[in-house]
Every structure is written in C-alpha cells, then in structure tokens.
Amino acid sequence: MRKVVYIEIDEEVTAIYDRVKRAKQKDIFLVVPRKAILFQSVVNLRILKSKLEKDNKKLHLVTTDRIGIHLAQQADIPVYHNIEVEEIKAPDQDTPKMRIEPIQARRNEILKDIPKRVMEKKITIGELIREYRDSKKKSKKGGSTELAGVYNYVRPNRRFLGFILAISLVLFLIITYIALPGATVYVKPKFDNIEYTVNITLADKRKNQTLLSRNEPHVVASEEIMTVTKQTKIFNTTSKLFDGVNAQGFIAIINNSDDEWPLKKETRFQTDDGLIFRIKEGVFVPPKTVNEAGVEVPGTYTAAVEADPFDIYDHPIGERGNIGPGKFIIPGLSEFNRKLLWGESSGSMEGGITRYQQVVQKEDIEAAKKQIEDNLTLMAREDLSTHIDEMNRLNHTNLVLLDDSRYLKTKLQELRISDDLEGSLRDKFEIFAQIEAKGIAYDFDQLFSILKKELKTRTHPDMQIRDESIQPESVSFEAVSEDEVLGQVKITATIKGIQEYVIDSSLQAGLRFSNKLKERIVGLTVEEAENYVGNLPEVDAVEIKLWPIWLSRIPRIADNIEVKLMEN
Template identity: 25%
Template sequence: MPTKPAIKQGESMDEKEIIYLEGDTEISEVVEKLRQHEKKPLMLVVPKGALLLQSIVNLKILKNEAAKNQLTLALVTTDKVGQHLASQVGVPVYEDLKAPHPTFVPEKIPPPVEETIELDLTAREKDEEPEVPVHHYQISTQKPLEAEPPSRPLIKPKRSKKRLIFVFILFLIMALAVILFVPSAKITLAIKSEPLDEKLQIRVDTQVSDNDFSTALLKGKAVEKELEKDSEFKTTGKKEVGEKAKGTLTVTNETGVDQVINEGTEFKENDSGLVFTNTTTVIVPKATLNAAGDKVSGTIKTEVAAKEGGSKYNLAVSNYSVNSLDKITAKGGPMTGGTTREVAILTKTDQDNVSQTLFDELVSQLHQEIADTEKNARVLEGAFESKIEFKEFDQKENAETSKFKLKMKVKTKGIVFEEDIYRRLIVFLMEQKLPNNKMLVLSEQDEVATQVAGLDLEKGELKLEGAVKTKMASKLDAAAIKKNLKAKSKDKAKEYLFSLGELSSFEIIAFPGNLKRLPLLSARIKLEIKTE
C-alpha cells in the first residue's frame, strides 16, 4: 500500500500545523485545540507513555473530531502501543517529524477468523467449456453418473492466529492502563495544630543590590513625588451682626472737679452688663452747693451707641456705671434701633481643619499613585515623610462667607519594597524558629501586622517590626505517606494512617466507589493536609 509522506516534496513545514502535547494532557484539552485550528493538515507530537495513547477510545474521539473540523490528522510518536492503536482507528503515525513516510498506516480490518468465505466457481466452470462440442470416438459416449458437486471450499485468513494474539495483547495493555490510570483516591488528613506568635525585626536598605534572607535584609527603593490641588470648603463659624442700638444718657459727676468723658468711653448697664460707648467727648461739670448749702451734682447729657449690633441692646431706662471713674454714674434710655442677623464667617478653626483634611487627602493620593507606579510595592504610611510646600486661602480669617478655597502643594519622600519578597522572608524567618519536628501551617487566617520602627531617608534605611500570628503542626512527609499507601487495601491503609500518631482524623474517598484497594500509582493519590 502506498504511504503518504509527512511532508510532501516542495511543501514547507510551515504549511502544516504542529501541536506538541504533554504526557498528562487530557483528551478534552486536545479536542479543544482541534476546534481552534483551521482546515489544514495537523500533526500531533505525543511523548512516549502519554495518557492519550493508552486508550483506543481517545484516539477514536480525536479522529471523529478531526473529521468534523475537516482536518487531516496524523500522530508523531515513538510509543509502540500508541502506534498500533492509532493504526487500528485509521490515523497515520510517524516516528518523527522528518520521516518521509508513516511508520503505521491505517489497516483494513480483516473478516473474523470464524467467518467463512464462499467462492463461486460455477462461472469459471462455464467459461472453461468449449463453445463447439467435439466428439472423440476413442472416448466412450456413455454418460457417467453425475456426482454431487463438491462443497464450496472454506478459506480462512492466513493471519488469523497472529491477529488473535495481537488483539489479546492489546486487551491486556488496555486492561493494565485502566487498572493503573482510572482508579484515584483523595485522602484528607487532619492534624492538630498549635498557635505560633513571633515578632520579627526586618531591615530595608536602598543601598544594597540584593536581598539577604539570612540577615533579614530586604532591598528597598527610594521614591519621591509631589501633588498640588485646589479645593473648596464650607465655613462652620457663625456670627451675629446687625444695627447698633442708640440712646441718650444723663451723666452725673459727684466730685469737686470737672470730669472729661472722652469719645469711646464705655458705659456698662448694671443689670445685663451690656456695654455702650460714648459717641462724642463731653465735660461733666463738678458738684456744687446751692443756697441752702446742699450738694448739687454736676450733670450733662451725651449720646451713646451699643458696642455691637443686635436687638439685645434695645433696653429700657436703666442705670449705668463707668469702670474707670468711681464717682461718675449715668442713667438714661430707652436704647432703641438695635437689630440682629446671623452670618457665616471663616474662622481660624475652619482654616486649621481644612488644611489638615486636604493635607491628609493629598498624602493618601500620593501614596496610592506610588503604589500604582511601583508594581508589587509595599507602601507603608510610616515609611514616608510628607510636608506642605505651598498653601493659600482665597479669603482671610473672619471674612463673612459660607464658602472658601484652599490651594495646597504637598511633597512626599519614602522607601518601598517588594511585597512578595517580604512575605517570602516572613515565611523563611518563621521556619527558622521552628523545632526540627514541626512544620509551618499557613492559611488565609494568618496575620502579619507590620509597623515602622525607624526611618532614615538620608541613609536610605527603613526598620520594620512584623508581628506574625500563624500555626505550626507536627511535620509530615507527604511523598512517603503516598508511597506507603499505594496498592494497600482500605483496611490496611487505615491501619497505616492510625500508626502515624500525629493525625486527629482522616478521610479516604476512592474512585470508583467500590474500589477495594488504593491506586497502584502514587501519582493517582491526592493528599490534602488540614489543621485543627
């Protein structure tokens, strides 16, 4: 039978699609690859002993899928079993990519050994009869008695015995493959754990060229960035303003000398303590004696106004005193015309609060931008020094306003380090602190609280303190356990697991469910270790 070369004469390797498969590639992955390729010759390079070549069913699925996608399929492998199986399902097989002809080509399936092949010889007998009868006198003309025609010969295939042996061997190989690769087991081991808390001292240095786990040293990187922003805020300060109340007071002088009441002199109402100020300078005459010899105090009227605006300064006739002059009193009123309204003002507290708010916002934004720029970098707040480069308010303190703006520029400097390497260092340092018979049990519940213990930007040094909370348990050799469990009955497997001592419980799940022994191959046993 003529064979088809792997590469036709004049045809480049690029015209064929070549896919290289791994030994453990599943049939579903290969089918998906076939569906993704165009209608062109396709060669699958399969390593010796690959799972794909151990089942004739897999090869039939490949052939059917290639036919659906109109692909010309061929295999390249040195696996003898795979070569025979592929030839059985009709897939050409090459020893290597440079082979001009396939090692195995699709074979036609011969008829079963037991099947007989009938040959019709009557036509041949008729063809041999002469067209014109010839009479020979030397031969008797007596017709012989007709004998029964011989039975049709049974012709058996010549290779039937060899094929039977091949089928038997193939059956044994398939049975062995099923025994080795179909059974699987998942064994879950629960071991008792105990808490492990440690504090680790780590140093980050921007001057070193590499990490040194033995001395708890990490390579760091110095970073610097600045940001400017203009934001608007609302004021919180309140102030009562309005028209000032006004009135007239009669000032009395009981002294023997004239008293000068300067403009702005304060008169305090005796009951409320509200203050009014003199609007002009006046001279209060001294006290005198009348004709009867009685003392007559000197008096004068003066205009006053409330020290502040507001309706609370609208007072009835009241008595007033002058703090700076003991012998000077006043009485008068009513005080009228005072009005009150509340306004928002920009206070010093407002300025201080928004300055801190905007500063914190800019620092946080700067740290985030550094984290986005420096991929996988650990950005700790304490590993940076930030300061205000520029700050300006658009309005002054005590200005009557409900809104105001603040423009600020902030600059930050600090040290960062790689997060992944930091975590690996933590695990390394924790393992160094374990006893020889213990192992570290890591989980999502582990805690690593990192604090900055010191920062020196001039030297490029950062000191860290990591408080680690995790667990440890007795050390188990997973490979040795799987090796000792393979091919054991379930009862023997349980006895072995009980003998380990460190386990608090275990669970064995086998496939198929009625499997009495664990798989023969360690690779088919999955071991999962949990802690309690």
C-alpha cells in the first residue's frame, strides 16, 4: 500500500512531515507543484527523507518541476512525472438492491501496481521470417505439403507498403526536426575585481599559547628569529693633506653700488671652474662715482689673493691655480649683490704646485662605520630569510619574514678599528663589525587561508571567486602596532581577486541563470538570441552554435539548449 499526499506550494518541511508521520503506509508519494518552497534547497529534501527513514518510510516525489527533479536526484529520492490512481466505479443504477459499502479514502490510498516481468521470450519479426524460410526449405526437401497449409503466404500490396514507408519517413523527419536539433550557448561571464582588508594579529607562539589554542579567526602564529651577521670591509681614504704650493696674484674688486663695501679677510672669490681665491687682508671697496662728463665710474680696489688648497669639489688646486686673466664672483653674496660687487684680474696667477697626501681623518672613520652598519643590516635581512628557508625545509612549514624595517631590530655587538688609524697616512683602511639581528616570522599558509575564506564570503550572491586569480602575490599588508610585552603585532592584510558570475548549472545560481536564458531564447534567430544574451548583466561575451548547421533558429524545446562556459 502507498499513501499519496498533495503538497501546497507554500507548505514548509515541518508541516509536510507532521501530515505524513502518522501514516501506516511505508511508501509515501508526495505530489509537489512547481516552484514549491520544498524545492528551494536540497537540504529540505534530505531532512524530510532522513526523518521518514527513521520512521521506516520511503519517500517518493511526483512533480514536473525541473529544479525539483534535479534536487531530488541529488538527494537520491525516486521522482516521477505523474501517478496513476485506480478508477472507482459507481454502482449500477438499475440494481434494485441497495448496496452499502464502507467509504474508502481512495484519494490518499490506492493499491500499488507492482510491475511484473514477462518471462516468455518475445518473438521478433526477423525470427518469424527466419522460421518461415526454414519451414519452406524443409517442405521442399521432405516433399511434405503439411506446412503449406499452415503458412498461407499472401504477397503484400506494394502501394500500401509505399504509403506506410512515406508516412514513416514524414513522421521521422518531423520528429527529427522537433527533437534532434540542438543549440550550444557559449558564455563568457562578466567579472569584477574584488579586494578585502582584514585585521590580523601576529601572536608569538611562545608567549600566546593560550590565545592560539582557542583558534581565534584572525590570529596567526608567529615566532622571533635571530641571526648574527659579521663583515670585514676595506674602505678607501677620501681625506687629503695638501703638501703643495698655492698660486698667488692680484685682482681688482669692482663696486658698482652707491655705498662703500667692506670685505673681511679671507673673503672668497670663485672662478667659473670652481677654483677658490681668498684676499689676504680686509678691505673697503669705494662706491661708484660720477666723473666730470657725468658718467658713472665704478669704485675699484686692488687686492692680493691666494688660492685655496682644494676647490669646491674637494679636488687639489695646486698648479691648476695658475690661471690667466678672468672674472670672479663672490659666492657669499646673493644673486642681486653679485651684480654690484665682483672681481677681475688683468694678470695671471702664478706659483701653484700640486702635491698632497691621503690621510685618514675622523670623518673617514665615521662614514665607514655608518656604511658597514648599513651593509650589515641589509645582509642581516638576507641571513634571516635564508635561516627561515632552512627552517621551512626541515619542518615542512611556510614561514615568511615580516618585511618591515620597524620590526627588524639590530644590535652592534663588535666593531674593530686600529688604534692608530685616525691621522695615519694611508690610501685604504679596514674595519670589522658584527651585529645581532632579530625579526618576526609568521605562518603565511594560515594567513593566506584566512584571507581567501574572508574574500569568498564577500562575493555577490550570483558570483564566485575565480580560484586562479587568488595568488600569494596578491596579498599585501601594513604593520600597525606592536606590543613587545604580549609578543603581538597588529597588521592589516589585503587580498585581491576576481569574481565572476556563475554559469555552471550544477550550482544553484548557475541553474537559475541557465533556465532563465533558455526560456527567453527558444525560437529566436541566432542574431536575436546573441543580442539578448549579450545584454544580460551576467554576460561579457556570447557565441551560439546550432546543430544541424543549416538551422537558423534556436530549438523550441528548452531541453535541447545547452549552456557552456566559453574557454579563454
């Protein structure tokens, strides 16, 4: 016996179960209308099936809803398009005797028709023909005429056979035209860039065992890594001790202002090549005057000058100071005042001799110390990364160094310099230094997993993340703060990816899209269908192919339309 129950379109799973749980029948047939709430999720069907199986009942579905059929197959529930109910015959009207029978609830209870297997072998047309031919051969060989009476062969009417063949051919062509044509719609879904930022805490696993044991969602294990880096480096001496002779001569200092201009001793005068000459005594340059003809005459003063040992580029001057007549500027004046006061020489400067020695000065040592510490810091970063790579290889982990100079801490452990280095005459000198470096390494796989999970929860309901778009290179972060006591570093990590509309009909969103597309394009021309599909918000590009190739319209049967993802 089976029980047939008709379900309302808005009936919930719990209400359905309450209706059928007290039934005595083992087979429960639910007649479900299209677009019923029961078909909103495969979970509903699995819950109902599980509850009925606990009551030793088997669930069957009767529906024409495509989504319902698809979900029932996923839940492994038998599904039928229709169900036959046995006919209830009314009593004969002419029977004078009143027949009183108990009323049976035939709407919800009918006998189950169990299909029976036919054990007799079916005889095909080919077997009949072979049997006839074999019997004919036997009759010829044996001369018996008994079979002639059994098989009364009548020659078929050729016109009738031709008519049957023509009708069959027409029916075949009609069926072929309606049922066989197919269309494949290749769709390239629209995509969009998506990124999401998550606040992450890097917790030192030695100081935060309790916190890490709670599996907090945004906490990543980290640990402090330490290395010792050392280097011996040779530096070139840059300081020079001038041991030559400075060139000397005379220049005329010209004052084109209305006021007397005082100049201090050692005032600089510079050539276009950067050579420096200084006056030996302080002077007062007279102002300009007006002669008898009413012409302004600049004031002049001739002063002795001597070249500096080095020019403005710190190169020795020496014999380079033996220059001819030229013009000099006073670099200590503004651009405006340089037009009022300058120097000119009418003769040559003489006596310059180039000779110098390289000497290690304090400035050389300080510059070398800074340079070797900077080099060791860079080397320490590489040493930390190398040490972490070795740990990953041995422990099968994926630790990554926190790449932020604020959290790379170095300490100078040793610096060796010769006691007699400063003031010594030498071209090169050597310095040895050793530093201790500490950095923070974190579990990148754990961080990457958290970011991917968070990103996938932020997608549009009808879209999915393109897996190949999420790569470790798409992750960036910025360190925010550090708590050295707790051993925690706060960072903001950002991950980027690409989300695209779901086309795969095996997913709920893709099935909705596929059904909507098929319903709208049946019977349209290829151009009309491509224009419609191309304007859908989910579609970036579309291509439609028909079979057979001579067709010009989309089949009118939606089941003959297949939606596929366009390959890049």
